[in-house]
Amino acid sequence: MKSNVQAMLSKALDTLVSKGVLPSLPTEESIQVERTRDPGHGDFASNCAMTLCKSAGMPPRDLAQQIVDALPGSHLVQEVTIAGPGFINFRFSATAWQAEIRRVLEEGPRYGTSQLGLGKQVLVEFVSANPTGPLHVGHGRHAAYGASLANLLDAVGFNVRREYYVNDAGRQMQILGLSVWLRYLELQGVKLAFPENAYRGDYVLDISRQLQEQHGDALVRDVSGLPSVAEAEDKESALSALIAAARDLLGEDNFRSAQDLALNSILDDIRDDLSEFGVVYDRWYSEHSLAENGAIDRALQKLQANNHTYVKGGATWFRASDLGDEKDRVVIRENGQTTYFASDIAYHLDKRERGFDLLLDVLGADHHGYVARVRAGLEAMGEPPASLEVKLVQFVSLFRAGKKEQMSTRSGQFVTLRQLRDEVGNDAARLIYVMRSNDQHLDFDLELAKTQSADNPVYYIQYAHARVASVARQLQEKGYRWDPEAGLSALHRLDNEHEAALMKTVTRYPETVELAAVNRAPHMLVHYLRELANDFHTYYNAHQFIVTDQPLRDARLSLVNSARQVIANGLGLLGVSAPDNM
RNA sequence: GCGCCUGUAGCUCAAGGGAUAGAGCAUCGGCCUUCUAAGCCGAGGGUUGCAGGUUCGAAUCCUGCCAGGCGCGCCA
Numbered sequence: 001m002k003s004n005v006q007a008m009l010s011k012a013l014d015t016l017v018s019k020g021v022l023p024s025l026p027t028e029e030s031i032q033v034e035r036t037r038d039p040g041h042g043d044f045a046s047n048c049a050m051t052l053c054k055s056a057g058m059p060p061r062d063l064a065q066q067i068v069d070a071l072p073g074s075h076l077v078q079e080v081t082i083a084g085p086g087f088i089n090f091r092f093s094a095t096a097w098q099a100e101i102r103r104v105l106e107e108g109p110r111y112g113t114s115q116l117g118l119g120k121q122v123l124v125e126f127v128s129a130n131p132t133g134p135l136h137v138g139h140g141r142h143a144a145y146g147a148s149l150a151n152l153l154d155a156v157g158f159n160v161r162r163e164y165y166v167n168d169a170g171r172q173m174q175i176l177g178l179s180v181w182l183r184y185l186e187l188q189g190v191k192l193a194f195p196e197n198a199y200r201g202d203y204v205l206d207i208s209r210q211l212q213e214q215h216g217d218a219l220v221r222d223v224s225g226l227p228s229v230a231e232a233e234d235k236e237s238a239l240s241a242l243i244a245a246a247r248d249l250l251g252e253d254n255f256r257s258a259q260d261l262a263l264n265s266i267l268d269d270i271r272d273d274l275s276e277f278g279v280v281y282d283r284w285y286s287e288h289s290l291a292e293n294g295a296i297d298r299a300l301q302k303l304q305a306n307n308h309t310y311v312k313g314g315a316t317w318f319r320a321s322d323l324g325d326e327k328d329r330v331v332i333r334e335n336g337q338t339t340y341f342a343s344d345i346a347y348h349l350d351k352r353e354r355g356f357d358l359l360l361d362v363l364g365a366d367h368h369g370y371v372a373r374v375r376a377g378l379e380a381m382g383e384p385p386a387s388l389e390v391k392l393v394q395f396v397s398l399f400r401a402g403k404k405e406q407m408s409t410r411s412g413q414f415v416t417l418r419q420l421r422d423e424v425g426n427d428a429a430r431l432i433y434v435m436r437s438n439d440q441h442l443d444f445d446l447e448l449a450k451t452q453s454a455d456n457p458v459y460y461i462q463y464a465h466a467r468v469a470s471v472a473r474q475l476q477e478k479g480y481r482w483d484p485e486a487g488l489s490a491l492h493r494l495d496n497e498h499e500a501a502l503m504k505t506v507t508r509y510p511e512t513v514e515l516a517a518v519n520r521a522p523h524m525l526v527h528y529l530r531e532l533a534n535d536f537h538t539y540y541n542a543h544q545f546i547v548t549d550q551p552l553r554d555a556r557l558s559l560v561n562s563a564r565q566v567i568a569n570g571l572g573l574l575g576v577s578a579p580d581n582m
Numbered sequence: 583g584c585g586c587c588u589g590u591a592g593c594u595c596a597a598g599g600g601a602u603a604g605a606g607c608a609u610c611g612g613c614c615u616u617c618u619a620a621g622c623c624g625a626g627g628g629u630u631g632c633a634g635g636u637u638c639g640a641a642u643c644c645u646g647c648c649a650g651g652c653g654c655g656c657c658a
């Protein structure tokens with residue numbers, strides 16, 4: 001609907017340019033069209049007369065009049081007025097809204113999709129949590145946000161792939177392997193002091209039991225000579241020393257097998273968890289594989305070839321500060337090992353080489369410092385820096401009955417995503433997670449989400465959907481049948497304020513999906529759906545749908561079914577179910 | 583110290599530079615012999631952290647303060 005107004009304005013402005021009223025063709029941005037907030041201002045408004053009045057050299061209202069005079073005729077538009085400082089307000093005819101309701105029913109699940117993205121290849125990478133333990137509630141927000149965003153981009157015509165970057169290399173994995181082995185030793189009756197900075201969660205013990213099943217007592221060693229972490233001043237260094245000693249004692253293959261068992265077990269769990277949450281990936285990309293297939297070397301060679309590296313203190317540095325980062329970054333350590341950052345730029349280069357135009361990373365707010373360096377890395381390797389877009393997701397604070405819960409993976413004291421899903425359900429979790437802007441801290445109160453009251457917007461929206469389904473059941477009981485075509489032909493019978501309001505809100509859906517996609521803001525869709533549900537509930541309370549007057553009945557059923565369709569489509573993008581019964 | 587995010591109703595948050603800043607919760611008052619009351623209607627509640635600036639117009643953009651969160655490793 002909005003695009004109709006844009007097309008008309010664009011044509012009128014063309015005319016004014018050819019008449020010499022306007023100096024040059026205005027940019028797309030200066031032809032803004034929005035829905036009005038106040039129905040007294042019509043349905044759509046444009047501020048173009050005010051933004052263009054300077055270049056035309058006349059007062060905004062005079063220019064507005066010229067634009068209005070140049071507008072092509074349209075059967076959709078009932079009235080065009082000039083108001084306030086120079087707004088051009090469009091009021092649509094009743095038939096325009098009715099035609100759009102017909103479109104909703106005809107397009108069904110496809111209603112709201114568009115070709116805005118022109119098939120551009122987008123890789124959305126999200127969650128990518130270290131596979132060192134189960135996902136917790138913070139990861140859940142990333143999952144819900146990333147999945148909804150990917151769905152939105154898909155809907156507006158981008159070619160979207162979803163990817164999880166598996167950090168299966170490096171120190172954290174070694175700490176995990178060590179933790180599993182130490183717990184295994186405890187299971188074997190070996191007395192030891194479990195390091196406080198190793199992984200202490202129950203899931204480690206579960207994996208240790210698996211290790212026991214596979215290896216029996218074959219991995220038991222005399223650990224009396226192992227270095228102690230508890231008494232050390234620098235606990236992290238002591239832990240590294242302990243890992244090194246354990247690998248010596250156990251042998252590389254055995255240590256590796258403990259580590260791999262842990263990795264695979266946790267990764268399977270994460271995969272199941274996300275899949276149950278409705279979050280499915282096209283690919284799980286292993287960090288380890290980057291080293292194995294030489295991708296890291298290739299990326300580093302590219303940096304070197306472009307003269308973006310130097311050696312200092314035995315380490316190889318990337319000159320990131322030349323490209324907007326605050327300081328230079330190590331890519332190869334003094335000990336010859338490449339850094340996590342080296343893997344990361346190799347991974348991003350690989351994404352580009354796989355043909356993705358846009359690399360969309362969803363990261364935790366604590367990773368913001370690393371955006372500049374990855375972008376610098378891409379630029380140094382000859383890729384456009386703008387090809388990387390990062391959306392930072394702020395933290396989730398979990399509350400239980402008003403009390404804040406602490407979360408830490410290593411200490412094992414945290415609420416997992418699975419626990420959360422069990423408590424509040426997938427639907428409530430998915431919706432509450434994306435209800436707020438990603439830039440906003442999220443307070444997630446478990447008790448509140450569980451109450452199944454009106455506090456919880458998911459029920460409010462789903463209830464609207466279920467009510468339409470319930471009307472359909474009642475209809476059948478009363479021996480009636482909804483004739484969609486008859487209903488669409490009788491839409492002119494829908495003339496009360498509630499019907500007009502619902503119709504207009506329904507037709508706002510495609511614009512909302514585009515806005516939410518372009519702004520990377522699923523929460524805009526949530527707010528819209530709440531509003532739509534509100535308009536429906538109001539209508540439901542004010543009027544009976546199942547009336548004896550058949551054309552009116554069919555028309556009302558067509559309208560509420562268009563609302564049902566849009567709610568189903570919108571909830572679908574958010575990964576929330578649209579139940580027929582509640 | 584530097585960087586990113588945030589500051590809007592009692593609480594949690596919306597608001598593409600637009601017209602009189604809106605929702606939910608909470609509070610108060612109404613609506614079930616009628617398609618699901620997980621609903622609807624109404625009322626009260628605001629110096630958009632503070633001070634300047636940009637312009638026809640600022641919660642929104644810029645500058646400076648104040649407050650909160652997070653980050654600033656040859657960890658990942």
